[in-house]
Amino acid sequence: MKLAEFTTAASDYAAHVDALFALLSVISAVVVVVIAGLISFFMIRYHKGSRAPRGETPERSSREIEIGWTAATFFTFLFLFWWAASDQLAALATPKDALEIHVVAKQWMWRIQHPSGAREIDELHVPAHTNVRLIMTSQDVIHDLYLPALRLKQDILPDRYTYLSFNAIRTGVFHLTCAEFCGTDHSVMAGRLVVMTPEDYSRWNAAQPEGDDLAHQGETLFRSLGCSGCHTPGSTVHAPDLGGIYGSAVQLADGRTITADEAYLRDCILLPDKNRVAGFPPLMPNFSGFVSPGQVISLVAYIKSLSRQSADPGPGASP
Numbered sequence: 306m307k308l309a310e311f312t313t314a315a316s317d318y319a320a321h322v323d324a325l326f327a328l329l330s331v332i333s334a335v336v337v338v339v340i341a342g343l344i345s346f347f348m349i350r351y352h353k354g355s356r357a358p359r360g361e362t363p364e365r366s367s368r369e370i371e372i373g374w375t376a377a378t379f380f381t382f383l384f385l386f387w388w389a390a391s392d393q394l395a396a397l398a399t400p401k402d403a404l405e406i407h408v409v410a411k412q413w414m415w416r417i418q419h420p421s422g423a424r425e426i427d428e429l430h431v432p433a434h435t436n437v438r439l440i441m442t443s444q445d446v447i448h449d450l451y452l453p454a455l456r457l458k459q460d461i462l463p464d465r466y467t468y469l470s471f472n473a474i475r476t477g478v479f480h481l482t483c484a485e486f487c488g489t490d491h492s493v494m495a496g497r498l499v500v501m502t503p504e505d506y507s508r509w510n511a512a513q514p515e516g517d518d519l520a521h522q523g524e525t526l527f528r529s530l531g532c533s534g535c536h537t538p539g540s541t542v543h544a545p546d547l548g549g550i551y552g553s554a555v556q557l558a559d560g561r562t563i564t565a566d567e568a569y570l571r572d573c574i575l576l577p578d579k580n581r582v583a584g585f586p587p588l589m590p591n592f593s594g595f596v597s598p599g600q601v602i603s604l605v606a607y608i609k610s611l612s613r614q615s616a617d618p619g620p621g622a623s624p
């Protein structure tokens with residue numbers, strides 16, 4: 306990895322991390338200089354044979370100094386904690402209107418799916434000056450996506466979604482790598498982060514055939530896997546209507562109420578026993594082992610698109 310990766314700050318967040326790092330370096334340098342200076346001073350002053358006074362140590366103590374220096378270090382560390390924590394929390398917040406890109410990690414590659422349906426392997430194309438949200442999962446073991454130029458790192462776990470949000474401000478090609486030892490070829494589980502101008506990004510996406518976006522792929526699967534057989538008004542099975550479900554509050558059979566986010570929808574497909582919906586027979590089949598992580602992503606994208614249509618019924622809204 307070239308050193309440039311660590312000196313280029315490709316996002317505002319990266320600049321914040323660098324500022325914190327610089328402050329920590331300065332504090333460490335001051336501590337090193339003071340301690341090394343005192344050690345040298347005492348070594349020279351009290352070396353064997355020196356004439357420095359070595360009598361009884363005088364009874365001397367100062368409450369002010371004692372309290373002062375304890376308070377100073379305490380507040381310095383409190384301030385550092387506050388600074389680091391507020392940066393971190395800001396990075397964890399879910400940005401509004403983010404471009405959602407799916408990442409599936411597996412031994413030993415990165416599979417990326419864009420909302421347009423465009424797919425890529427070991428390359429992540431993103432537009433600059435745009436809120437991007439990565440929705441990530443693993444197909445096997447724990448991986449970790451590391452984007453040094455953005456100062457971001459996030460574990461990726463099987464059977465669970467983790468997220469990374471960023472807004473890149475610098476176009477260019479940067480490193481993307483796995484930061485969790487994940488087996489023999491871990492060291493080559495690397496790729497490129499390509500930050501393009503928003504115009505270039507839409508042009509890059511336009512190469513994708515029309516109607517092949519994630520939601521449409523999900524719709525096709527929804528029919529071929531038989532989901533539509535139950536989840537259609539008028540079916541013989543009493544199953545919930547999925548239109549408008551994304552983002553809504555769902556009442557569960559065990560009394561809990563849960564917000565239907567991506568993780569909930571994924572769990573409905575792969576772990577239906579976890580969240581049975583109140584008022585329906587527990588007939589939702591378990592699809593784990595029958596659908597790949599990529600297919601789950603498409604299905605969830607399709608269910609999400611149903612909500613967008615019902616919130617904003619326009620021409621072409623589904624019945």
Ligand code: HEC
Pocket residue numbers: 527530531532533534535536542543544545546547550555565570573574577580581582585586587588589590592604608
């Ligand atoms: C055999 C009929 C049947 C099939 C096939 C089926 N489901 Fe379901 N599904 C249900 C029933 C019944 C429920 C509600 C009770 C429960 O949770 O088990 C449900 C619940 C759900 C929920 C939660 C809905 C809510 O209101 O919170 C989602 C999401 C879902 N199914 C998606 C799917 C997807 C995607 C497929 C296809 C991969 C699918 N279902 C296939 C019967 C079915």
Ligand SMILES: [Cu+2]
Pocket residue numbers: 410447448449483484485486487491494
């Ligand atoms: Cu890995």
